[in-house]
Amino acid sequence: MRVVVLTGAGISAESGVPTFRDADGLWEGHRVEDVATPEAFERAPGVVHAFYDARREALDTVEPNPAHHALARLEQALGDDLFLVTQNIDDLHERGGSTRVHHMHGELRSALCLGCDAHVPWPAEQGGLGDLPPCPRCGSCALRPDVVWFGEVPYGMDEILGHLAEADLFVSVGTSGAVYPAAGFVQYARAHGARTLELNLEPSEGSHLFHDARHGPAGVLVPEWVDTLTRRS
Ligand code: APR
16 A cells, blocks of 8 residues: 655644644744745845754754654555655654655755755854855855745655655645645545545644544554554555
8 A cells, every 4th residue: 555644743743843833833933934935044044044043953852752653663564655755844753763754845954055956964063143164065155954945846746746646545644734735735645546634633724625534642643543554554
């Protein structure tokens, strides 16, 4: 059985990573247009760097939770038949044991070079706010957070759509369904014949689009679902 799992901020909530749109969510304290657009970075790179520096530092204080670990077990069981795509820029899937994670919105621990388009590890040494070393590939001083901002195209859309079209089952975990294109994956997968399941704390904006939905914490629902699926296969 070919399975595509899409995850969002809700899967990392029980690890202590704030979501975006819940009460106390990240966007409550920030205007998206101040920290998460290319225009904001051009206008005030220091403000944008400070926002992502804080997110990156916070990664050191959190650990993967049972939902991340369960998806790593699912990868072991299904191998290439699992495609895990996340909107999250944290590294908790990898630290939970997943080895193939498609980060459609980029990664906090990666930098993007505006000079040569290389994706390189975020530099360990950083002088001060936005004071980044030159790109290790091309030497130009043009590194930025490797995060897909509003108005930019998510990474690897062709690959994602290919997997969705082939999927027998599409599962969405911990995402509000407020941001496209990820919010449209359920309809795309369904139109191509997949069964669809939502696992979320509460009904998402697109909850009615799924064949099945279970509501509760990801740390409980995901291990339950993975256990059932792996027992069956
Ligand atoms: N278990 C399961 N779901 C949870 C949990 C939990 N413990 N806690 C919160 N949730 C659910 C919320 O109910 C909400 O529906 O997770 C969802 C989080 O929604 P958002 O904060 O909107 O996060 P997400 O859907 O990942 O946002 C998508 O928007 O701002 C951009 O680029 C950012 O990747 C992000 C994208």
